[in-house]
Ligand SMILES: Nc1ncnc2c1ncn2[C@@H]1O[C@H](COP(=O)(O)OP(=O)(O)OP(=O)(O)O)[C@@H](O)[C@H]1O
């Protein structure tokens with residue numbers, strides 16, 4: 200699966216913002232956008248999106264095409280952001296939050312709104328949330344969680360989990376017993392493990408070098424203890 | 427006051443009707459006053475399994491729509507004078523009854539009977555909502571197949587949403603030889619996913635087919651393995667602690683049969 204290099208969709212406090220690389224060819228943008236939307240469409244249905252492409256100005260024709268692609272996925276183009284209105288990484292816009300974010304990130308901490316699900320999600324249940332999701336129970340086969348942030352399951356994750364649903368590649372999926380039917384982070388998809396090995400202990404899935412990898416969550420106190 | 431127990435599954439053909447007939451008959455044999463209610467409107471079966479098909483005059487829809495009184499529609503069993511059947515309508519469809527009518531009916535049945543066993547149709551649509559409407563407890567039937575377990579899980583979620591908590595699970599059609607070979611979904615795997623209490627395991631047994639065709643529930647056949655399983659389930663419904671049959675199922679399952687039906 201190739202990475203979307205020139206488009207990114209981010210959930211902000213003010214709603215969804217679509218970042219378009221001003222230097223990229225318009226055709227490339229359209230192709231990547233189409234793919235990105237198809238991957239995250241379930242979560243996004245009905246939302247409105249504002250776009251940002253720096254100083255770049257698109258022709259009326261291009262503008263219409265962009266609108267069409269978005270509408271096909273039931274998204275509404277709500278307007279354009281100027282560089283004053285948008286947060287661009289590296290731009291010293293709001294120094295304090297940026298500092299805080301990097302600091303927390305370096306310490307392996309993540310902020311953001313969070314949904315606690317205080318029960319087991321059984322087959323047929325779907326939870327969609329703009330933020331992190333924590334399940335105090337199991338996620339059974341036939342159930343799904345779609346989150347823009349991280350997903351953590353205290354029990355067994357056997358259903359479908361999609362973290363970083365709007366393209367956040369730093370998102371993770373972790374579970375006490377990680378055996379999902381399908382696991383997605385941002386634009387990457389993987390099927391569950393074929394071997395149903397028991398007693399592996401808590402694991403965490405994340406993207407490393409464009410690969411979705413699963414590793415033991417470093418919780419020494421937990422590991423080895425039989426359930 | 428009696429108790430209304432719905433027998434449900436999600437997936438079709440896993441043994442709801444067989445289970446309803448057997449536990450109903452088993453409870454009647456133990457001396458309780460029991461009514462079996464067939465809510466599978468349009469696909470009624472329970473009358474056939476009970477061997478009462480030729481006695482039907484009125485049905486469930488006649489009762490709920492006021493065409494007749496409850497007493498007129500109840501059919502007395504051939505073997506037990508304390509066992510009755512309220513048959514489903516065969517010529518109407520599931521929308522001929524609504525959940526509110528079922529709630530009223532259940533309340534009426536509870537006045538009269540120790541147990542009302544509701545045989546639920548397959549699916550999660552109106553027929554299911556009707557069947558669970560007046561129930562106090564639920565028994566979920568599944569077979570050791572991934573698809574049946576998936577549907578049972580869905581049903582348990584819907585039961586919980588309808589405030590019918592802690593349903594009991596029956597695993598039907600277990601084949602000990604296949605379990606031994608590791609070719610069948612393990613009971614522990616099923617319980618791992620469904621996380622509910624097991625109230626019984628019924629083996630695959632041709633005596634079920636024979637007894638169904640004869641209209642005599644296997645629970646009355648002392649030689650039937652499945653009948654023995656249903657006798658034990660009947661005891662558990664009445665609050666007794668009975669070990670699982672030796673079907674060579676893996677150890678550790680007894681521990682998971684924690685709180686059996688706590689009873690009046
Ligand atoms: N333990 C068993 N051993 C052998 N055959 C069985 C067993 N349990 C059920 N059967 C057979 O499986 C078939 C379906 O059973 P049953 O009618 O009880 O299922 P159901 O869940 O009520 O189906 P439906 O969803 O159509 O109402 C019947 O032919 C029955 O005889």
Ligand SMILES: [Mg+2]
Nearest residue numbers: 442443466471
């Ligand atoms: Mg049936």
